[in-house]
Amino acid sequence: MNRLDLTPTPVRPVSAADLDRDRCYQALSDRDAAWDGIFFTGVTSTGIYCRPVCRVKLPLAKNCLFFETAALAESHGFRPCLRCRPELAPARRFWSNSDAQTLVAEFAAQQLHMAIDHGRKPPTLSALATQLGVSDRHLRRMFALHWQVSPLQYLQTQRLLRAKQWLNDSPMSVAQVAQVSGFGSARSMYAAFSNHYRLSPGQLRPARTQRQVALEGDTPLGLVLHYRPPCQISGLWQFFKDRSLEGMESWRGEGPQAELRRTVRWPHGASVISGWLAVRWDSVHPWVHLRISPNLLPVLPTLVAQVRDWLDLDAQPAAIAQVLEPAFPHAMGQRLPGALDGFELAVRAILGQQITVKAARTLGQRLVHALGTPCDTPWPELNRTFPSPACLALDENAALMGRLGVVRQRQKAIQALAQAVEAGALQLHPQAPLETTIHALMALPGIGPWTAHYIAMRALRWLDAWPVQDVALQTALGVRQHPRPTQALEQLGQPWRPFRSYALMAAWQSLSSSPHTPP
Numbered sequence: 001m002n003r004l005d006l007t008p009t010p011v012r013p014v015s016a017a018d019l020d021r022d023r024c025y026q027a028l029s030d031r032d033a034a035w036d037g038i039f040f041t042g043v044t045s046t047g048i049y050c051r052p053v054c055r056v057k058l059p060l061a062k063n064c065l066f067f068e069t070a071a072l073a074e075s076h077g078f079r080p081c082l083r084c085r086p087e088l089a090p091a092r093r094f095w096s097n098s099d100a101q102t103l104v105a106e107f108a109a110q111q112l113h114m115a116i117d118h119g120r121k122p123p124t125l126s127a128l129a130t131q132l133g134v135s136d137r138h139l140r141r142m143f144a145l146h147w148q149v150s151p152l153q154y155l156q157t158q159r160l161l162r163a164k165q166w167l168n169d170s171p172m173s174v175a176q177v178a179q180v181s182g183f184g185s186a187r188s189m190y191a192a193f194s195n196h197y198r199l200s201p202g203q204l205r206p207a208r209t210q211r212q213v214a215l216e217g218d219t220p221l222g223l224v225l226h227y228r229p230p231c232q233i234s235g236l237w238q239f240f241k242d243r244s245l246e247g248m249e250s251w252r253g254e255g256p257q258a259e260l261r262r263t264v265r266w267p268h269g270a271s272v273i274s275g276w277l278a279v280r281w282d283s284v285h286p287w288v289h290l291r292i293s294p295n296l297l298p299v300l301p302t303l304v305a306q307v308r309d310w311l312d313l314d315a316q317p318a319a320i321a322q323v324l325e326p327a328f329p330h331a332m333g334q335r336l337p338g339a340l341d342g343f344e345l346a347v348r349a350i351l352g353q354q355i356t357v358k359a360a361r362t363l364g365q366r367l368v369h370a371l372g373t374p375c376d377t378p379w380p381e382l383n384r385t386f387p388s389p390a391c392l393a394l395d396e397n398a399a400l401m402g403r404l405g406v407v408r409q410r411q412k413a414i415q416a417l418a419q420a421v422e423a424g425a426l427q428l429h430p431q432a433p434l435e436t437t438i439h440a441l442m443a444l445p446g447i448g449p450w451t452a453h454y455i456a457m458r459a460l461r462w463l464d465a466w467p468v469q470d471v472a473l474q475t476a477l478g479v480r481q482h483p484r485p486t487q488a489l490e491q492l493g494q495p496w497r498p499f500r501s502y503a504l505m506a507a508w509q510s511l512s513s514s515p516h517t518p519p
Helices: 021-032 069-073 101-115 125-134 136-147 152-168 174-180 186-197 208-214 233-242 293-310 315-322 344-351 359-371 395-403 410-422 434-442 449-459 471-476 485-496 499-507
Strands: 042-043 048-050 064-067 221-226 249-252 260-269 269-279 285-290
Touching: 042 069, 048 069, 064 069, 069 152, 101 136, 101 152, 101 293, 125 136, 125 174, 152 186, 152 293, 174 186, 174 293, 174 315, 186 315, 233 260, 233 269, 249 449, 260 293, 260 344, 260 434, 269 293, 285 293, 315 485, 315 499, 344 359, 344 410, 344 449, 359 395, 395 410, 471 499, 485 499
Parallel strands: none
Antiparallel strands: 042 048, 042 064, 221 285, 249 260, 260 269, 269 285
16 A cells, blocks of 8 residues: 555645734724634733734724734733633644745644643653654754744643633632643642733632532533634534434434534543533524533543534634635535544444445444443433443454344454554544554454545544545546546545545535435
8 A cells, every 4th residue: 555645735824924914903803703713912001912802992003913823922921811711712723834844833833732632741842853853953943933932832821721711611620720731730830820920820710610500519511612703504513413323412403503412431541431511503603502511520621622623613714715615615614523532433434334324323323222331411312322442342242233233344343443442552533643543444354445534534633534435525526437536536636635624525515415425
């Protein structure tokens, strides 16, 4: 097999560095949510920096400075606004550029940002430098040149903003917040807040915190997650609804404002926590309302980060549409459905190989009912979680899958997948190494390029997946009858890099129905 080419074509979304002051100020005046998280405004008369959507009185243009990142604003002495809360802005995505120095700096920033978001220990600069094939010193120099702050300043800003978010929005104790935000201790977090914001962590908690509410009873935790409009909510919701499995997923209401409820099982240290969540799109604001069961509090930060990936809330619609149009004139607002559980997604992908969505859904429901773990929720119809890797790795359960209608080849594929995940040899989350994971998937019995790429697209958040073997894609783009359809499709997709996954979704949606629609 040829080595996978996973390097995106040069493209970069519009940033504050590309904008003149007038354009930034106009976005600020319009409170344009499409620019949320793309730049931040430092107001010299107050010493505060804000998001473009902040509802405070518009400052004078002469008092505004515009920064590409929150870290850069804070390095100039500005403190985050307590009203618009910069930590809630949709995250920036970093794309490669023809400038290799830019690629080095943006990759390093992405890794630091994702580690903090997902509650993982950030990689050392030495480790990042080794991964990039450059020296530690060169990485530091390129990072400072591109972002105008040191890697340590960038990392510290991410820690502070995450801590600020959980102090304000969650019932976690200060010590818990310090831990999940990457501070070694509550003491070091207190020192950081005092030095940077001249505030104590306790001053950032609302008068009546969710901690008080949570301690009073079995009250769900409620959060509001922001995204950049526009968003094709209907298409994303229909995609999930067509694939919902009874017992672990249910819907209340119809259309874009329907609430999706589902069970989840989340790793926590050496154990697993089972609970539920419910998501609903706001009908007025670019927000998603998220409710989660109180017992999921210990994994709240990683769960919220995964929900953002699942719903593609950090997408930058303008950058995507710029690449996909005019081939896909309705691409503005296109979202890429992710996964809450990479293992679950992979099993469902295997079940759906070469059969219809309806048939794959039937097999998935049988599997959940037979091998899913009971789970308590407020809704009787929602009562099981998806089977665990340990469960599906057992030989006796492979035989049971046969009785449920799963053919032998897919039994072996699911069992091999479960054993690899259970042993820790295979990780299926957005921080997993892309090329290594794809090769590891294809080394398993019964998993070919199409399935591996589909799993990588949704579980690893690979934005440039392009499975040229896909019959539906070939049909949608009119190359099905070509003498060499895969080669024609490969050539056709080159202009859409690095957003070919979005082109793939747009092409699938253009087909009213297909026997080969993905699982």
